[in-house]
Amino acid sequence: MKASQKPLALGQQDQIRRRPLKLITAIALSAVGAIALNAAHAQSTSSSIFGRAPADSTITVHSDNGATRHGSPNNKGRYSFSSLIPGTYIVSLERNGQTLAKVQGVPLFASRASQVDFVCDNDQCTGTFGR
Template structure:
Protein backbone atom coordinates (compact mmCIF):
# COMPACT_ATOMS: atom_id res chain seq x y z
CA UNK A 1 0.00 0.00 0.00
CA UNK A 2 2.94 2.34 0.63
CA UNK A 3 4.19 2.05 -2.97
CA UNK A 4 0.72 2.92 -4.32
CA UNK A 5 0.78 6.18 -2.34
CA UNK A 6 4.22 7.01 -3.74
CA UNK A 7 3.07 6.33 -7.32
CA UNK A 8 0.02 8.57 -6.87
CA UNK A 9 2.13 11.34 -5.32
CA UNK A 10 4.66 11.15 -8.17
CA UNK A 11 1.98 11.26 -10.85
CA UNK A 12 0.37 14.31 -9.21
CA UNK A 13 3.74 16.06 -8.93
CA UNK A 14 4.63 15.34 -12.55
CA UNK A 15 1.28 16.65 -13.80
CA UNK A 16 1.87 20.10 -12.30
CA UNK A 17 2.89 22.72 -14.82
CA UNK A 18 6.57 23.63 -14.52
CA UNK A 19 5.60 27.30 -14.71
CA UNK A 20 3.45 26.95 -11.60
CA UNK A 21 6.63 26.84 -9.53
CA UNK A 22 8.14 29.95 -11.12
CA UNK A 23 6.64 33.41 -11.29
CA UNK A 24 6.47 34.79 -14.79
CA UNK A 25 8.31 37.99 -15.44
CA UNK A 26 6.24 40.86 -16.80
CA UNK A 27 9.05 43.41 -17.06
CA UNK A 28 12.43 43.92 -18.69
CA UNK A 29 15.78 45.56 -17.86
CA UNK A 30 18.17 48.03 -19.47
CA UNK A 31 21.78 47.70 -18.36
CA UNK A 32 25.26 48.62 -19.51
CA UNK A 33 28.44 50.58 -19.00
CA UNK A 34 28.86 54.34 -18.79
CA UNK A 35 31.13 56.83 -17.04
CA UNK A 36 30.93 56.42 -13.26
CA UNK A 37 28.79 58.98 -11.44
CA UNK A 38 26.78 60.08 -14.48
CA UNK A 39 23.03 59.48 -14.89
CA UNK A 40 21.31 57.16 -17.36
CA UNK A 41 17.61 57.75 -18.10
CA UNK A 42 15.20 55.37 -19.84
CA UNK A 43 12.15 57.05 -21.42
CA UNK A 44 9.42 54.87 -22.92
CA UNK A 45 7.28 55.81 -25.91
CA UNK A 46 4.33 55.93 -23.48
CA UNK A 47 6.04 58.58 -21.31
CA UNK A 48 7.35 56.41 -18.44
CA UNK A 49 10.83 57.44 -17.34
CA UNK A 50 13.30 56.02 -14.86
CA UNK A 51 16.87 57.00 -14.11
CA UNK A 52 19.86 55.48 -12.39
CA UNK A 53 23.25 56.82 -11.34
CA UNK A 54 26.15 54.87 -12.82
CA UNK A 55 28.08 53.02 -10.09
CA UNK A 56 31.77 53.42 -9.21
CA UNK A 57 32.71 50.47 -11.44
CA UNK A 58 30.97 52.02 -14.45
CA UNK A 59 27.87 49.81 -14.50
CA UNK A 60 24.19 50.68 -14.34
CA UNK A 61 20.94 48.71 -14.33
CA UNK A 62 17.37 49.98 -14.69
CA UNK A 63 14.96 47.16 -13.92
CA UNK A 64 11.22 46.57 -13.71
CA UNK A 65 10.52 48.33 -17.01
CA UNK A 66 7.39 47.44 -18.98
CA UNK A 67 7.96 46.09 -22.49
CA UNK A 68 8.04 48.71 -25.23
CA UNK A 69 10.31 51.09 -27.10
CA UNK A 70 12.69 53.29 -25.13
CA UNK A 71 15.12 56.14 -25.62
CA UNK A 72 18.11 55.82 -23.29
CA UNK A 73 20.15 58.93 -22.51
CA UNK A 74 23.41 59.61 -20.73
CA UNK A 75 23.35 62.82 -18.70
CA UNK A 76 26.11 64.81 -17.05
CA UNK A 77 25.27 67.74 -14.79
CA UNK A 78 21.63 67.54 -15.93
CA UNK A 79 22.45 67.84 -19.64
CA UNK A 80 22.16 65.08 -22.25
CA UNK A 81 25.58 64.10 -23.61
CA UNK A 82 24.58 60.99 -25.58
CA UNK A 83 21.39 59.15 -26.52
CA UNK A 84 20.20 55.85 -28.03
CA UNK A 85 16.73 55.70 -29.60
CA UNK A 86 14.44 52.80 -30.49
CA UNK A 87 15.63 50.36 -27.82
CA UNK A 88 13.00 47.61 -27.91
CA UNK A 89 12.38 45.85 -24.60
CA UNK A 90 10.82 42.40 -24.53
CA UNK A 91 9.26 40.96 -21.37
CA UNK A 92 11.70 38.83 -19.38
CA UNK A 93 14.75 40.06 -21.27
CA UNK A 94 17.34 42.75 -20.93
CA UNK A 95 18.81 45.20 -23.42
CA UNK A 96 22.45 46.23 -23.13
CA UNK A 97 23.05 49.91 -23.86
CA UNK A 98 26.67 51.02 -23.41
CA UNK A 99 27.99 54.57 -23.55
CA UNK A 100 31.56 55.61 -24.36
CA UNK A 101 33.86 56.38 -21.47
CA UNK A 102 36.87 58.71 -21.55
CA UNK A 103 40.03 56.73 -22.41
CA UNK A 104 37.88 53.56 -22.40
CA UNK A 105 37.73 53.72 -18.60
CA UNK A 106 34.24 53.74 -17.10
CA UNK A 107 35.23 53.09 -13.48
CA UNK A 108 36.38 55.82 -11.12
CA UNK A 109 40.17 55.99 -10.76
CA UNK A 110 40.09 54.36 -7.30
CA UNK A 111 38.26 51.26 -8.64
CA UNK A 112 40.30 50.48 -11.77
Protein backbone atom coordinates in the same frame (compact mmCIF):
# COMPACT_ATOMS: atom_id res chain seq x y z
CA MET B 1 -6.12 -14.71 13.35
CA LYS B 2 -8.40 -13.48 16.11
CA ALA B 3 -11.73 -15.13 16.61
CA SER B 4 -13.63 -11.94 15.72
CA GLN B 5 -11.85 -11.48 12.37
CA LYS B 6 -13.21 -13.04 9.24
CA PRO B 7 -10.87 -14.27 6.58
CA LEU B 8 -10.54 -11.87 3.63
CA ALA B 9 -11.62 -12.90 0.20
CA LEU B 10 -8.92 -13.06 -2.44
CA GLY B 11 -10.05 -9.81 -4.11
CA GLN B 12 -10.05 -7.92 -0.82
CA GLN B 13 -6.45 -8.94 -0.14
CA ASP B 14 -5.37 -7.51 -3.52
CA GLN B 15 -7.17 -4.23 -2.79
CA ILE B 16 -5.40 -3.85 0.53
CA ARG B 17 -2.01 -4.50 -1.08
CA ARG B 18 -2.68 -1.90 -3.80
CA ARG B 19 -3.62 0.95 -1.44
CA PRO B 20 -0.01 1.95 -0.65
CA LEU B 21 0.84 1.84 -4.36
CA LYS B 22 -2.13 4.08 -5.20
CA LEU B 23 -1.13 6.49 -2.45
CA ILE B 24 2.48 6.69 -3.65
CA THR B 25 1.29 7.21 -7.23
CA ALA B 26 -1.05 10.03 -6.17
CA ILE B 27 1.74 11.75 -4.22
CA ALA B 28 4.15 11.44 -7.16
CA LEU B 29 1.62 12.89 -9.62
CA SER B 30 0.91 15.78 -7.26
CA ALA B 31 4.62 16.56 -7.01
CA VAL B 32 5.02 16.54 -10.79
CA GLY B 33 2.02 18.85 -11.15
CA ALA B 34 3.46 21.27 -8.59
CA ILE B 35 6.80 21.35 -10.39
CA ALA B 36 5.09 22.02 -13.73
CA LEU B 37 3.02 24.82 -12.19
CA ASN B 38 6.12 26.48 -10.71
CA ALA B 39 7.94 26.21 -14.02
CA ALA B 40 5.14 28.13 -15.70
CA HIS B 41 5.49 30.94 -13.16
CA ALA B 42 9.27 31.05 -13.58
CA GLN B 43 9.00 32.57 -17.04
CA SER B 44 9.73 36.25 -16.93
CA THR B 45 7.70 38.91 -18.69
CA SER B 46 10.13 41.69 -17.86
CA SER B 47 13.50 42.69 -19.22
CA SER B 48 16.45 44.93 -18.47
CA ILE B 49 18.73 47.58 -19.91
CA PHE B 50 22.38 47.61 -18.92
CA GLY B 51 25.62 49.15 -20.07
CA ARG B 52 28.55 51.43 -19.35
CA ALA B 53 28.62 55.16 -18.75
CA PRO B 54 30.82 57.71 -17.01
CA ALA B 55 30.64 57.17 -13.24
CA ASP B 56 29.69 60.81 -12.53
CA SER B 57 26.55 60.73 -14.71
CA THR B 58 22.88 59.80 -14.44
CA ILE B 59 21.13 57.39 -16.78
CA THR B 60 17.43 57.82 -17.53
CA VAL B 61 15.26 55.22 -19.27
CA HIS B 62 11.90 56.34 -20.62
CA SER B 63 9.45 53.85 -22.17
CA ASP B 64 6.86 54.38 -24.85
CA ASN B 65 4.16 53.64 -22.24
CA GLY B 66 5.24 56.57 -20.07
CA ALA B 67 7.36 54.88 -17.38
CA THR B 68 10.60 56.66 -16.45
CA ARG B 69 13.44 55.51 -14.21
CA HIS B 70 16.73 57.14 -13.20
CA GLY B 71 19.93 55.58 -11.95
CA SER B 72 23.66 56.08 -11.69
CA PRO B 73 26.55 53.92 -12.84
CA ASN B 74 28.68 52.30 -10.13
CA ASN B 75 32.31 53.29 -9.57
CA LYS B 76 33.34 50.98 -12.45
CA GLY B 77 30.96 52.75 -14.84
CA ARG B 78 28.36 49.98 -15.06
CA TYR B 79 24.62 50.46 -14.71
CA SER B 80 21.56 48.25 -14.94
CA PHE B 81 17.79 48.72 -14.88
CA SER B 82 15.90 45.49 -14.25
CA SER B 83 12.20 44.60 -14.16
CA LEU B 84 11.35 46.80 -17.15
CA ILE B 85 8.26 45.97 -19.13
CA PRO B 86 8.71 45.16 -22.83
CA GLY B 87 8.42 48.08 -25.21
CA THR B 88 10.56 50.73 -26.88
CA TYR B 89 12.83 52.91 -24.74
CA ILE B 90 14.84 56.10 -24.91
CA VAL B 91 18.03 55.90 -22.86
CA SER B 92 19.67 59.21 -21.92
CA LEU B 93 23.00 60.16 -20.39
CA GLU B 94 22.75 63.22 -18.14
CA ARG B 95 25.16 65.26 -16.07
CA ASN B 96 24.31 68.29 -13.92
CA GLY B 97 20.74 68.28 -15.23
CA GLN B 98 21.74 68.42 -18.91
CA THR B 99 21.24 65.66 -21.44
CA LEU B 100 24.60 64.84 -23.03
CA ALA B 101 23.59 61.91 -25.26
CA LYS B 102 20.45 59.98 -26.12
CA VAL B 103 19.80 56.59 -27.74
CA GLN B 104 16.27 56.27 -29.11
CA GLY B 105 14.32 53.22 -30.20
CA VAL B 106 15.87 50.68 -27.82
CA PRO B 107 13.60 47.61 -28.06
CA LEU B 108 12.95 45.43 -25.04
CA PHE B 109 11.44 41.98 -25.37
CA ALA B 110 10.30 39.69 -22.56
CA SER B 111 13.20 37.93 -20.83
CA ARG B 112 15.83 39.71 -22.96
CA ALA B 113 18.22 42.45 -22.03
CA SER B 114 19.46 45.30 -24.22
CA GLN B 115 22.83 46.97 -23.87
CA VAL B 116 23.34 50.72 -24.25
CA ASP B 117 26.87 52.11 -23.73
CA PHE B 118 27.85 55.75 -23.43
CA VAL B 119 31.33 57.15 -24.03
CA CYS B 120 32.46 60.73 -23.45
CA ASP B 121 35.55 62.37 -24.94
CA ASN B 122 36.13 66.05 -24.11
CA ASP B 123 32.46 66.78 -23.26
CA GLN B 124 31.31 65.06 -26.46
CA CYS B 125 29.24 62.05 -25.51
CA THR B 126 27.81 59.35 -27.74
CA GLY B 127 25.62 56.36 -27.06
CA THR B 128 25.49 53.03 -28.85
CA PHE B 129 22.91 50.27 -28.76
CA GLY B 130 23.90 46.62 -28.97
CA ARG B 131 22.24 43.34 -28.02
